[in-house]
Amino acid sequence: MHISAVETGRKPPTLRFSRSADKAFGIEGTADAFEHEYRELQHGSLLEGFPEYVGHEGRAVEIRLFEIGIIPGLLQTPAYARALADGDVRRGTITPEQAAERVSILAERQATLVRSRPPTMLVVMDESCIRRPVGGTEAMNDQLQRLVDFAALPNTHLQVAPYVIGERRPFNLPINLLTMSDRSMIAYAESQARGHLDRESTFVLSSLSAYHQLQAEALSQTESVALIEQLRKGTP
Structure with missing residues (x-):
């Protein structure tokens, strides 16, 4: 089961899973929310x-x-966002992995x-x-x-x-x-x-x-x- 895999660390939690867990436990929007932890894990390199x-x-x-x-x-647009992230990589302020993360997070924000x-x-x-x-x-x-x-x-x-x-x-x-x-x-x-x-x-x-x-x-x-x-x- 996906829940068991998340509990044992074999799979990372998804945003949908985190929100469903928050709803089930009645902790939506709180500091203890699973969504809060999810975003801390996903966005660790951001401001x-x-x-x-x-x-x-x-x-x-x-x-x-x-x-x-x-x-x-x-x-x-995706091309514009990638160009900005790639510019930061060339300047050495972020890694290629962080650039990909930044573009992915932006796409997720737009999707919501x-x-x-x-x-x-x-x-x-x-x-x-x-x-x-x-x-x-x-x-x-x-x-x-x-x-x-x-x-x-x-x-x-x-x-x-x-x-x-x-x-x-x-x-x-x-x-x-x-x-x-x-x-x-x-x-x-x-x-x-x-x-x-x-x-x-x-x-x-x-x-x-x-x-x-x-x-x-x-x-x-x-x-x-x-x-x-x-x-x-x-x-x-």
Whole structure:
């Protein structure tokens, strides 16, 4: 039996198995949850706080993202994601095995969004995200098309924060804001060295207010898609 194999260490637990065990024992979403342990094992090479964030992200009913420099992970194509990971391997910051793990985890995160009632997704990207070439002409062209397709979905809203807003951009680091089914909110922010997960209401509400200001300063979705299309068509 699979349960026996997991208990004896002959097989690793899967995400589905971990969630089923949590449900059976009534420990879903707790610090003792099997899913928490699963993600710690699977995501051991990632930034502090990120594995826990991913667990919440897969259950969120609303996801707000802001990114600088690269396309947000949940919107990346496989080729774009591999190019970024391979770049880190060439710089010696991660191993080839860690690069493969990173791409696999991203695919898993994206898969959790494909469900009967997908979360509402609000995404603001700094203009640098769409102007920075990654992975060569073909990969970048496909990535820009992916953004256009994403913006056309009924549960999404995509905006570009143009360079001209200058100092009015409220965030200087990427930030993710999650709204859960009970309407509680979680904020996750990253620096180069670590990630930070926060449920403290003052910080989260302050970040949400700043996000609303960012949306007001950013291009509309129609203007954003037009800019992305312009860049895509300009790619040979």
